[in-house]
Amino acid sequence: MYIENVKKEMNLPEKVRIFDTTLRDGEQTPGVAITPDEKIRIAKRLDRLGVDVMEVGFPAASQGERKAAREIKSLGLNAQVCGLARVLQEDLDAALDSDVDYIHTFVGTSPLHREYKLHMSQEEILSKSVEAVEYIKDHGLIAEFSAEDATRTEFEFLKNVYSAVEDAGADIINVPDTVGVMVPTSMQRLIKNLKEVVKIPISVHCHDDFGLAVANSLVAVEAGAEQVHATINGLGERAGNASLEEVVMALVTSYGVKTNIKTEMLVGTSELVSRITGVKMPPNKAIVGENAFAHEAGIHVHGVLEKAETYEPLKPEMVGHTRRIVMGKHTGARAIRSKLDDYDIEMDEDQFCSLYDQVKKLGDKGKMVTDADLQALAETVLGRPKEEKVKLEGFTVMTGDNVLPTATVKLNIDGRIKTTAKTGVGPVDAAINAIQSLVRETADIELKEYNIEAITGGTNALAEVFVIMADKEGNSATGRSTVEDVVMASVEAVLDAINKILIGR
């Protein structure tokens, strides 16, 4: 494979550390607020997932942040528990007060931040940074230093700041692409150049403003970064941070680089974070999206059923996902047969053709056929009598406000065409009354039970109607139909039952 040849030329590390910032930068996602209890639930899950460090908040921000950090620390997790702090005494004290074992301290270094936000000179920023790192180290904690907006900072100044904090005892430096302006080539070069300046490990923190956070994190690793900041589901300020699940799976599968993440827990973790934060994943989200391992097109499904790798870059179980074969207009007969096998549904060729036809028709109308839809359609096809004494030739219904619901039904009964119109409490009742009245000359068949269910959500959901009908002689039969129109489903179910009774007489 081409990628294998390229990999040989890369100087990749054996392992990369994952610094999770879901509970800090992730919580800065617009509209997201996580309560201390919810933070604890997520922290426990992140620990089981295997993150190396979890940044649990910004302790200076509130009592709640400090309390949550303290409680998380008291859980005795395997991961290091980190708090964020500006290079300010009060922030550092708040972090110390929250019992964390790791402080991530930062200051803006770019001209924009210096001039408009901080109103500080390069010299002031440099000395504050050194003081902050010394303060953290004096208290015996791990110190990670970030030059905020590093990627828009003059390289000479950036080198000076990072060298100064290294001399002050920082354990690791972090390079934030605060507004996501880097492209892979520039990110790779920046990390390479910084590797020539500092000896301590380098970490990266990439934002996704141009959709490049994951790519920029990966090239940073190629250039020598040993730690990546990431968030579950790519949550974070504005367009978010590098998504943990994407970074980890690319590292593991494309580069063959290890992490401590238990990849089979990724989907469950993504779902937990999504439920708690209320941020739903788009279906096509890489790795954890609902469609990440779903196949609809006939050609793809054929390939996947023969050998999954034809259209899957990794096994779904590896990330805790499951393969899904989705029925729609691209679905081939093979995929439908495989689903029927899964549900132990057997049918003859005519029945299968009728089912296949219905799936295609629904697909042409733009509808996805879910597993539940397919099972209901199959049950309907299987239950249908082979012979029809009463056939529907057509019907219309009229209903509305201040209108008496009326149905006109045209049936072919034993070769004779009959039509009638009847009223009812609603269009379904009117249609069933009309059918019963037309059939009455042949047999007096009554409706004994009527059930309707929408199989999947939405106003275009398939309606499944189930009826029980009986004649005066005590012959009874069930009838079933599954279509999108509730009146049509009711008419078909009633005729299904009537035909069964008439054939069985």
Ligand code: KIV
């Ligand atoms: O994006 C950023 O620059 C940050 C800093 C606090 C490191 O989140």
Ligand code: ZN
């Ligand atoms: Zn950030």
